[in-house]
Amino acid sequence: MRILRTIAEVRAAVGDARAEGRTVGLVPTMGAFHEGHLSLMREARMHHGLVVVSLFVNPTQFGPNEDLSTYPRDETRDAALAESVGVDILFAPDPSEIYPDGFATTIHVAGITEVLDGASRGAHHFDGVATVVTKLFGIVRPDCAYFGQKDAQQVLVVRRVVRDLDLGVRIVACPIVREPDGLAMSSRNVYLDAEARAQATALSRALDAAEIAHAAGDSILPAALAVLAEAGIDPEYLELRDAETLAPVERVDHDALLLVAARVGAARLIDNHLLRRSPA
Ligand code: PAF
Numbered sequence: 243m244r245i246l247r248t249i250a251e252v253r254a255a256v257g258d259a260r261a262e263g264r265t266v267g268l269v270p271t272m273g274a275f276h277e278g279h280l281s282l283m284r285e286a287r288m289h290h291g292l293v294v295v296s297l298f299v300n301p302t303q304f305g306p307n308e309d310l311s312t313y314p315r316d317e318t319r320d321a322a323l324a325e326s327v328g329v330d331i332l333f334a335p336d337p338s339e340i341y342p343d344g345f346a347t348t349i350h351v352a353g354i355t356e357v358l359d360g361a362s363r364g365a366h367h368f369d370g371v372a373t374v375v376t377k378l379f380g381i382v383r384p385d386c387a388y389f390g391q392k393d394a395q396q397v398l399v400v401r402r403v404v405r406d407l408d409l410g411v412r413i414v415a416c417p418i419v420r421e422p423d424g425l426a427m428s429s430r431n432v433y434l435d436a437e438a439r440a441q442a443t444a445l446s447r448a449l450d451a452a453e454i455a456h457a458a459g460d461s462i463l464p465a466a467l468a469v470l471a472e473a474g475i476d477p478e479y480l481e482l483r484d485a486e487t488l489a490p491v492e493r494v495d496h497d498a499l500l501l502v503a504a505r506v507g508a509a510r511l512i513d514n515h516l517l518r519r520s521p522a
Contacts, residue, residue, distance in 0.1 A: 243325040245332045249381050252333050256292065256382055259330075264291025268384035268411075270375055273297045274314040274429035275323045278419040282388040285416055287328045294382050295324050297334040302341070303370030305363055314432050333382070340377060349373045351402050354488045358395050358501055359512065362478045371396055372403050379404075379411050386412040390419075392426050394499055394514045398488060418513070420446065426513045438507025444473030445502055448480070449515035452500050456517050466500065478503040478510075485516060494520050 246252050256266055267286030271279055286293045297320055304310035317334060324332050348369050354360075355368035379387065389397050397415045404411050419427045424446030425439075434442055448466040455465035462482060470477055483490055485497040494517045501514040 243321070243329050243332060245321060245334055247333075247335055248339060249335070252294065252331065252381055255331055256294070259292035262291070265386075266290055266292045266294065266382060266384045268378065268382045268387045269293070269295045269329075270378050270387060270389070271295060271297055272299045272313065272429065273317065273320045274432070275320045276419075276427045276429065276431075278390050278392065278427040280323060280327050281419050282390060282416050283324060283327045283329050285414065286386070286388050289386065292331070293329050294331045294333055294384065295329045296378050296382070297332055298337075298340060298374070298378075300340075300370055300374040301337060302373060303367050305366060308363070309430075309433075314429055340374065347373065349376050349403060349407075351399050351406075354395065354398055354402060357488055358479055358481065358483070359503065360395070362503055368396070368399050372399055375400050376403055376407070376409070379409050384411055386414050388414045388416060391415045392418045392428065392513065394501060395488065398486070424450070426511070428509075428511060430509045430511065433509035434507050438509065441473050441475065442506045442509070442511060444470055444475050445504060445506075445511060445513045447473075448502060449500060449513060453515060453517065456494060456520070459520075462494070462500065462517070466502070470502075470504070475504050475506060478505065482517075494518070 259266060267290035269282045269286050283295060299313050301310055321332055349372035350369050351372050360368050389400060401413050404413055423443050425442050448469040451469045452462045452466040455462050466480055480502045482498050482500050485499045491498050496519055498517045499514050500517055503512045
């Protein structure tokens with residue numbers, strides 16, 4: 243595996259692979275790898291002759307009161323993990339390589355960015371994500387890019403950018419990877435102390451309770467809220483939304499996402515679950 247720092251190096255490596263007829267899969271990440279990231283890399287490895295993983299803690303998607311300075315960083319460990327699953331190129335640029343002096347462009351997606359995490363974290367968040375992902379697509383020009391379904395709203399935002407700007411990248415959303423007790427894997431789980439770690443399992447348990455209520459034809463949100471309340475968690479949001487448009491829904495007439503965000507101890511966690519359309 244090669245660790246590359248510059249756009250020119252990545253372009254040259256991708257150009258060589260293309261000349262050999264290889265397809266290119268990109269896994270955009272901010273590092274602090276866990277099994278969720280590795281599952282994306284393995285999926286990309288299965289389908290492409292060249293697998294590029296970007297490792298860039300993107301400053302523009304963090305708000306002033308968020309965890310940019312404390313976000314977990316360990317490039318040596320990440321590089322070893324990426325190599326262990328067969329990644330070809332780890333692109334780990336300096337911020338100045340991505341945002342040189344005079345950088346003045348922002349990609350803003352209207353509508354779906356204004357709710358859920360866009361409302362909780364502020365408009366800068368998805369502007370930052372959309373801008374850096376568009377930039378990474380321009381640098382790597384992958385055939386496919388792999389994202390985790392845990393960030394369900396992010397997946398929809400990236401799909402919209404690709405569609406609206408005709409970027410020609412296939413977006414692959416991979417299933418959420420969970421700890422044995424159900425907690426969705428996240429780089430931010432390292433912020434949880436033992437007490438918060440136990441409390442955090444309430445998020446996935448709330449989603450499970452919602453699924454059971456849905457299957458039984460009972461009200462979905464109260465079932466999930468009860469689990470959170472019992473664990474002492476007051477969610478930033480717990481919302482049922484159309485799985486494609488993120489429009490609010492009352493009943494699961496179409497596939498819907500139940501999405502939750504909550505502060506648990508020192509971490510802000512998100513999770514979601516797809517509820518399939520109720521049988522007629
Ligand atoms: O999901 C992430 O890790 C980030 O939001 C992404 C897609 C790498 C953009 O910085």
